[in-house]
Amino acid sequence: MNYDLIKTVVELIQQFMEQNEDKALYSNDIQGFAEWLIISHPEDSKSEPGWLGMESGRSTDSIINTLLTRMGRYAKSYSRSATYHSVFSSQDDFIYLISLKSVGPMTKMELIRRNVHEKSSGILIINRLIRNGWVKQEISQKDKRTKHVQLTQEGLTVLNEHMDEIRKASRAVVGNLTHSEQMLFIAILSKLDEFHHSLYRMNLEAQELLDAVYKKLN
Structure with missing residues (x-):
């Protein structure tokens, strides 16, 4: 019996239960665990996709x-x-x-x-x-x-x-995405939104400061 594999699976289940207990994004069954696993470890679930211009060096x-x-x-x-x-x-x-x-x-x-x-x-x-x-x-x-x-x-x-x-x-807008794909998409977009929103707030606050200074000078 492969005890290392069993240990890994048990640890993953424990992580799933701990994370899902707070946010309750997934059902507490094998389907919910599978969806969480795909989203938490996307690099292991699918091979890299292709895209238009990839062969010619499009980034x-x-x-x-x-x-x-x-x-x-x-x-x-x-x-x-x-x-x-x-x-x-x-x-x-x-x-x-x-x-x-x-x-x-x-x-x-x-x-x-x-x-x-x-x-x-x-x-x-x-x-x-x-x-x-x-x-x-x-x-x-x-x-x-x-x-x-x-x-x-x-x-x-x-x-x-x-x-x-x-x-x-x-x-x-969601189109033909499955539930698992929607959850993964939400996770990715949320990560991007958090990154860019902090920059947006900094730019907006800087503009507000410049506007305040301009009003005082005029």
Whole structure:
């Protein structure tokens, strides 16, 4: 009997149970363990894929950037189609509303950062939502110096009325990915998002500092 193999399997099961106990992302059975194993050890599960231009020296950086750009355009077109006859001016309207529904009241800049927009673009979106009566701005109960934007009942109603179309657009983006592939994709994109969002926040904070200095000088 191969006791080393048994020991390795037991250790993997123990890791799976410990990690899944906190996040509960997988079912506590062999199917859940298999999905976790594929995501936790992707280098062991599949051989390297091929891509257009690989033989001529096209880099992984290049193809990843191209594919992410294309996916962003696909997602935008699905969202546009889903809300074509709706009251939303763009997909940013319902994305901001979903953020407020999911997280709750926050400052304008917190909402803008959460959706990775430039300050000027984000302010335009928020002001449009306020004019439509879907969002309101109130003084924070914890800090009277701070104003929070929050979802109104009218905004919640409008969002709920269009959630079926929004969900259809989201499902279209996922396409033919299996559940295991979706979990792996979430893990990879979350890692990338965490890396890039920290850089985005630094750039945004630097711009805010420059704006403050400019106002003082003028």
